Amino acid sequence: MAVVSLVPTLTQRINLSRLNDIRVSGVMSSSGEIVSELASMAQIIEDKIYVAVGKDVKDSRMTLIWALQNSGGKKICVISILVPAQKIPFMGTLLPVSAVKEEKVREYRETEKLTMENILDEYLQICNQMGVQAEKLYLEKESIEKGILDLISVHGIRKLVMGAASDRRYSRKMTEPKSKKAIYIRDEAPMSCHIWFICNGHLIYTREGYIDQAEAEALTTSPQVRIPPDVGESSISSDPGELSTAQNLLSGPGSCHELDRIARGSPQGSIFSSCYSSPAFDSVSASLPRTITRETMLELDQSKESIASNQYSPPSVLDQNIDDSLCDQLELALVEAEKAKKAALEEAINRGKAEKDFLDAVRRAKALESLYAEEVKQKREIKQELGKEEAALEKMKLERDELMNELRLSLEQKLLLESQIAESDQVVKELEQKIISAVDLLQNFKKERDDLQIECDRALREAEELKIRQRETSSTSIPCFYSEISFLEIKGATKNFDHSLKIGEGGYGSIYKGILRHTEVAIKMLHPHSLQGPSEFQQEVEVLSKVRHPNLVTLIGACPEAWSLVYEFLPNGSLEDRISCKGNSPPLSWQTRIRIAVELCSALIFLHSSKPHIIVHGDVKPANILLDAHFVSKLGDFGICRLLNRNKGSSNDTTLLHHTDPKGTFAYMDPEFLSTGELSPKSDAYSFGIILLRLLTGRSALRLAKEVQNALEKGNLKSLLDPLAGDWPFVQAEQLAHLALRCCEVNRKNRPNLGSEVWRVLEPMKAFCGGSPSVQIGCGEHSQPPPYFICPILLEVMQDPHVAADGFTYEAVALRGWLEGGHNTSPTTNLPLAHTNLIPNRALRSSIQEWLQSHR
Template sequence: MAVVKVSAEVVYTEKDSIQKGIVELILEHDVRRLVMGAAADRHYSRRMVDLRSKKAIYVRLQAPPSCQIHFLCKGNIVFTRQGRLNGPRVSISPMPLPPNTNFDYGQNSLSEGSEVESDNGAVPGFKQIIQTPSPSSVIERGINDELYDQLVQVMAEADNSKRDAFEEFSRCMKAEKDAIEAKCKVKASENLYAEELRKRREINEALEKTKEEDENIKKELDEVVEELRMALEQKSFLESQIADFDHTVQDLEQKLFSAVDLLQNYKMERDELQVECDEVLRLLGEMKAEDASCSSVSQSYTEFSFSEVKDATRNFDQSLKIGEGGYGSIFRGFIRHTQVAIKMLHSHSLQGPTEFQQEVNVLSKLRHPNLVTLIGACPDAWIIIYEYLSGGSLEDRLNCKDNTPPLSWQNRIRIAAQLCSALISLHSCGIVHGDLKPANLLLDNNLVTKLSDFGICRVLSQNEFSSNSTSLCCQTDLKGTFVYMDLQFLCTGELTPKSDTYSFGIILLRLLTGRPASGLLTKEVQRALNEERLKSILDPTAGDWPFVQAQQLALLAMNCCDVVRKKRPDLASEAWRVLEPMWEMMQDPVVAADGFTYEAEALRGWLDS
């Protein structure tokens, strides 16, 4: 197809519907010829004679009849809708175009520009030419002058009528154009009004949102103010507490200074008493050297009547009972204005008299800060009266009976050292306890350990006592608690000081681990030592055990529990060397039953004697 060069203007418009916009442009600009697409280029074929575009079909049906429309597809005319002009025949001719101006037949382009003349000179680029027949063509047949004049007059009137008709048509077209413009302005106004309503709605929504945010901010501000007020009150309270603490600290500092002064005075007095104690111990040593044996030393004790014992225990009120076992029952009571523990042996027991006499004889002849103090006895009823120890037994404290707090590792080391000291004192006098266990270790308010229950203890003969203590032994019946008993004693019935050493080792393991005594306890500790995981079996309720001390105690305990008696350490020369430095490190004084204050050095005096 040849390229037609025409002058054209580009008109832009915005519509919701393309096809409706094209029809409105045709009406607005009185377009007489239009070229638009019939379908997309990919739908073209040589046999194509119908329109496939919905836009093209709509324009063909809705465009005014005066507009001739050519529908193209891929540069080929597919369909032409002929236009019908009302009034005189009008020819629309294109104006000359500048060189090299091409006209592209796009799908939605107007063929002769965006506007068509509706009045003379109204639309640039186009020219209307009204063609009427020339008079010379009428006179060719020899019409006379009169007729010619009439014909000229008629033709002139026809020309005037045509001109008037054209002018009327132009006015109609202008009026129609003005109406379309007014319609477009109304529609634009409606769009502006709708846009204004939308903006107002958005503004109202934004105002509501802002109002809500302001309320939330105000609410949050009120909460912050309240929290600030509470914080200020808390600050004032804390400042008041700090001031009180400062006063308390000052008071404590003053008390501490006073206590330091008092302690220094106590140390001076202690040093003086230590000198006196050393002298007394020296004299006791000389006296012991003169005596044949420790058992020959006699010390009297107070005898009480059975009626006094009944009054002290409110006729053995069960609410005053603090212990019971195979030996009998123990009651708490007051006798002669003194709080005591009253042990009543079973009257039907065949061993009752023997155990009573054994315990009274031993406790009446021995004095040690870690042996329970004998107050007196009632021989008629086999009743023994001791000092009352309110701390309970070591067994109860290891089990935290009655919600008592667990023992710290410092207290456990101190208990081990005190027990070792008491055993060394017993063995030096040729006495084997024979029933060493936590239930027979009593504690006072300061957690000072007192060894009790000497009913089945054994006093070795003087001949045996004069020989090496490691070989001292005696044949006796099997009595005591199985898990604390020496295996060789169970097999042979031979009771020696090393039997107490074995029981001491089991107690050390219990203090370290907090676990109950059993046949597996020694194996578990030995396995932990071999695998270097001792900390995993230490009792966590005792606090953070110092590893070096814990390891030393564990090794000492395992040596004490050796199956072979000869391999067990000597308590005085070996075990005490391990325990004494630990005890001295804690610098914890021990108060004896007679009111004197002893430390580790004082106990060493007991051991030396």
């Protein structure tokens, strides 16, 4: 009689209770009946199907539809992973999360969650349209594939449907997942999860799964039942089809049972033996160890056969075949089997506990490993911070030593200078005699100056009358005081803002050197977050395009779309750079310094005399005073200037005030303006006084007025004069020092008026320094006009400049002749003109007229 040994590995998955209803009296005639009975007993627990979808409903729709069509009535759960964005949109750009306020980040995170809920609701609507009630589930994670693995682990997912690749990559030859996420899930997901990979509504690949991870390990590690060596091939079932059917049933999806062997053949020719119907015997059979000796198997067969005969054969047959010894052996075997079953159960429980303890230990180890890594990182950061602090302390020690050394040298220099003062007294007496002789020469210069002033006043009146007439004749024209430049031209002039062309940078933005319309220019790009916003940009454009003075920077054009200002290029940089001899540049002589002071005073007087509004610069400092190739000074940066209404019948500028928030550089700001917020022309006078002291001493602006005041009181002014400027004339230097201190009075009412008192002192010194260099520029090789004064058509200095649609400026007569000749393109770029309107460039015309007057 043959015995079939069926060893289940996971009895909780298959209902074996119906085996108790099989009676020996109904001995099955073939193995097919056993297979049929086992199939009817196997009940696979239906699991919920989880469908992984993405943010794009259009891409994941076919995957969800496939799952709905092939669910077989199982429940559906739509899952997705929300990956928090690392950059958040803010003011038209994307900023890192660390650069945005926490409140804004929380608001954006709530928006992300709401968007995810809406997307999942769209998927649920698709399920409802197909008559399926579904659930939704999502998880926040830094990566999609890791989030799906976490969902599989936390929710015990056993059936998963997900995309294999983008639908656009689908082809009929596709047999493997293509996306990195799908490949990662296929390789890393637990073996207990059965995964279908879908692309464009087609099943591409299936990764078989087991009931759970422990069962998968049991299938790969459990030993097979050994067949006794004396049992031949003839004892195995002769019907391989039936045997295969049984094996497939027991090892199919949802079950991990295996049909180990068909151990013995029957001498009567029957294929399988009948099974003992006792539940105890069934449980013993189910818990038998996989390695069974030949003697035990023979004894069990004989015992089962004899018991079956005793219970179901006629009494006469039972009396003849009962063997007491076999019954005893069977009872012992049953007891042993029961003990073995209990031991196996205990071992399984212990093994489960051990596996759980092992997993807990692994999790704790990972947590400890993470904590250790974090601690190591914190220690490393602390060590780096300590290293930085030690380096900073070392640097402070070096700086302290250097300061002490400088102090020692200064004391030695002070003693040396004091000894030289006594020697200089004799020189002073000699210089006084020379000054007396120079007074006569100054008087002659003054007479010539008066004559020139009369002629200049006459010329100014004529120019003013001419401007009035021009305004009357062009009152119907479109007002435009500057040339508008496109952003493309700005990029081309700076070679797409090449860093090597950057010549300056500050809180306002960056300054680039460039070539624009064949002219060397300086381009100031205002930073969007700088203190100078759109209103300050527009104010500087309007001021510089309406006023013109030899000592104010020339505005060539502007680009409103990029907040860019285009000035004439001044190669000698700022007065701040020249006082500090930046780049090892030669120091300014005392003659040049006095001349710069005269020019600056002239420019401020011009601004304070402007009509109908007085212009107060508000930020006069050496960094905003630029020098051309011949060290002629030009005041710039009118971004925070203020226009004051002139009070009728009042000549006292102290009554002209403007209340505003204090802006500018602290060392040069009017103290009364800082305390009250009242800006007046006397605020510019204070800044002028500080600059005058810096020209005299070459020292820092902080506490400079106090140092000069102490030196004058002690009669020690020479010790403060900058020796790099040369041998200062002491009388003029002392006169300038007193004038500068008056300008630096804390109370603005005590400061002198620039137009009357200060100019009366500075004007004679202009002749003493060698005259105005603006006249010298017109001599020799320096008489060439700036390139932007030249008409591109006539190649001559323009008399009546007008701006065409291409943005270039031409002589009006030449441009009209070009258009009347049938041309509709630009004379410079050869591109079609958008229109033929001409706009007068009054700012450029004023500059040309001033240049022509100075070169007559």
